[in-house]
Amino acid sequence: MAIRYPGGRLFHESDHSAKKKSVSSQVIYGNRGMSLEQEINASNQYYLTHGIAVVHKKPIPVQIVDVNYPKRSAAVIKEAYFKTPSTTDYNGVYKGKYIDFEAKETKNKTSFPLKNFHEHQVQHMRACVAQGGICFTIIKFTQTQEIFLLPARVLFDYWQQQATGRKSIPKQAIIQAGYAIQYHINPTVPYLDAVDKFMATIQ
Numbered sequence: 001m002a003i004r005y006p007g008g009r010l011f012h013e014s015d016h017s018a019k020k021k022s023v024s025s026q027v028i029y030g031n032r033g034m035s036l037e038q039e040i041n042a043s044n045q046y047y048l049t050h051g052i053a054v055v056h057k058k059p060i061p062v063q064i065v066d067v068n069y070p071k072r073s074a075a076v077i078k079e080a081y082f083k084t085p086s087t088t089d090y091n092g093v094y095k096g097k098y099i100d101f102e103a104k105e106t107k108n109k110t111s112f113p114l115k116n117f118h119e120h121q122v123q124h125m126r127a128c129v130a131q132g133g134i135c136f137t138i139i140k141f142t143q144t145q146e147i148f149l150l151p152a153r154v155l156f157d158y159w160q161q162q163a164t165g166r167k168s169i170p171k172q173a174i175i176q177a178g179y180a181i182q183y184h185i186n187p188t189v190p191y192l193d194a195v196d197k198f199m200a201t202i203q
Contacts, residue, residue, distance in 0.1 A: 043187035055092030111168035149194035
């Protein structure tokens with residue numbers, strides 16, 4: 001039976017084999033339906049299960065003030081407030097070091113908007129760094145599926161420049177000062193490889 005492509009070109013088995021080989025050699029991009037947070041959570045579970053690191057997402061303290069019970073087996077929160085401003089997304093211990101970091105995504109292709117951070121988050125990271133903690137942010141450019149670890153000190157420098165009107169961190173600066181994180185099978189986002197490189201520069 002002759003099988004043709006939509007354009008009319010005849011299908012050959014050799015074409016199919018070559019295509020399969022090409023696909024198998026491509027870079028792993030992870031689950032494109034997952035958010036960066038989900039990817040990191042899955043990676044943290046892998047690290048925990050294999051005794052590599054203990055890193056967890058911090059719970060956000062919420063004060064519930066009004067709950068509706070439409071039926072005995074269900075409850076609907078009608079009103080709630082944040083008790084205190086959140087600090088950063090994740091913290092834990094790796095190789096005897098305290099690590100603390102924020103995870104952020106952007107659709108921008110050439111820069112990362114500083115508005116994605118809050119003053120109290122930056123101050124929290126400053127305090128952690130002052131105590132010898134390893135602080136950074138993991139940034140994902142969703143349009144290109146690129147992920148980088150950016151040391152907190154770089155964020156601090158650009159944060160101060162807001163006084164002069166700066167609104168973002170150029171992607172090129174993130175590439176130069178940060179550490180690229182390549183998608184993998186397990187863990188999905190092997191960010192501790194980048195942490196190792198970062199720690200080597202400050203020890």
